[in-house]
Amino acid sequence: MRAKKSSDLISPAGLIKLMTHAMMGAALGLTFSIALILCNPAVxxxxxxxxxxxxxxxxxxxxxxFAIGATLTGVVFILAEDKQS
Incomplete structure (x- = not known):
């Protein structure tokens, strides 16, 4: 029987990956909001x-x-990587 491996999500590297996803989502959300304000006269x-x-x-x-969505997507990606390896 194999020993149960700890999830990559709980490690410091996993938390850094999650923070990276959250920062990417925040940057994307800020870019989208600025573009929406500048390009849409109704907004x-x-x-x-x-x-x-x-x-x-x-x-x-x-x-x-966007940050919350990107973080949750990051969780799914990290867990999918864990299952493959």
Missing amino acids: ASLINHGGSQAAAVFALTLVTT
Whole structure:
């Protein structure tokens, strides 16, 4: 019987991989929010009429959503790598 191997997700290298995925998601979310504000006049108008904090809330919402999604995707990728090796 084989000894059960610890998951790569719990190791320091796994946490660094997860943080990397989260940072990539945050960067992608920020890029997408800025592009959406600059390229879509309807969104720019809504943010312009939304008050002083509207742009920050819009950008932070997209950054957080993309970061969480990329982190969960990273978890799936790391677990899939564990099963293959």
